Amino acid sequence: MMKTGFFYHPVFLRRAWSIIGRKFAGFQKVIEEISQIPEVQIFEIKEPPMELLLEVHTRELLERVKGDPNYYLGLYAAGGCIEAGEKVLAGEIANAFLLVAGCHHAGRDFAWGGCTISGAGPMILNLRRKFGKVRVAILDTDSHHGDGTRALFLGDRDVLHVCFCSMNRTEDGGTKVDVDVGWRSSDDEYLEKVREHFIPKAEDFAPDLIYHILGHDTARGDYGDRGLSPEFYPRLVREIRDLARRICSGRYIVGLGGGARADLAEYITLRAVRILAEITS
Numbered sequence: 001m002m003k004t005g006f007f008y009h010p011v012f013l014r015r016a017w018s019i020i021g022r023k024f025a026g027f028q029k030v031i032e033e034i035s036q037i038p039e040v041q042i043f044e045i046k047e048p049p050m051e052l053l054l055e056v057h058t059r060e061l062l063e064r065v066k067g068d069p070n071y072y073l074g075l076y077a078a079g080g081c082i083e084a085g086e087k088v089l090a091g092e093i094a095n096a097f098l099l100v101a102g103c104h105h106a107g108r109d110f111a112w113g114g115c116t117i118s119g120a121g122p123m124i125l126n127l128r129r130k131f132g133k134v135r136v137a138i139l140d141t142d143s144h145h146g147d148g149t150r151a152l153f154l155g156d157r158d159v160l161h162v163c164f165c166s167m168n169r170t171e172d173g174g175t176k177v178d179v180d181v182g183w184r185s186s187d188d189e190y191l192e193k194v195r196e197h198f199i200p201k202a203e204d205f206a207p208d209l210i211y212h213i214l215g216h217d218t219a220r221g222d223y224g225d226r227g228l229s230p231e232f233y234p235r236l237v238r239e240i241r242d243l244a245r246r247i248c249s250g251r252y253i254v255g256l257g258g259g260a261r262a263d264l265a266e267y268i269t270l271r272a273v274r275i276l277a278e279i280t281s
């Protein structure tokens, strides 16, 4: 029986990070609770190979971000993406939850907004090296536009990137899409937009894997507030888990995106991990 992988690094819990602050400070008890779930296997992320990062970013950028307060957050987030992607594609685990999603504001030669190193870039490059042609559908439901991820994959039609942000745009033969969710949205309105703009596109695209940047900065009272309630996030994960089950053998990786509310990060993580673990039993 394949398990759900839970990927984290202890440094995530120890520091105060720029933008997201100390939202992981209380996670020791969350991780202990997750360790009690028999269908979940916990992985401590290793440092990613620099040669892989150098295929995605310029040497100048990788030197520059070493001085950024979020360097290790980005470094181990990228490592988590690489390891989780490989284990899911190899069939070692069914699906995965990353405590930190790879940085969606990191492009080849730029990184901003708390981001330092791309997650999707090295993950997909590594998957193609190990498994050949791999098609990935990226769902970005952080409040902000995933400009780094978009820039890295523009022109790569084996990557579907659907980003829920503040504009409507379709480019790259329909494989790169932005959807304006509005400044205020109810949970139902947002979910309807995902059903309309991501689910049918992903079904047509037929990916090998779905990678989801699950920001919770969209929650009421957080810094990217769109008016969403805490219950929205597990509902969304359940829908995409079921989609992955229909179209790509359940291969679904969820990474926690932006958002500074510690209570919400803990709630979403526990609920999402339990929802992912349900399919493996």
Ligand SMILES: [Zn+2]
Pocket: 142, 143, 144, 215, 217, 224, 258, 259
């Ligand atoms: Zn954001």
Ligand SMILES: [Zn+2]
Pocket: 144, 145, 146, 163, 164, 165, 166, 177, 178, 179
């Ligand atoms: Zn966008």
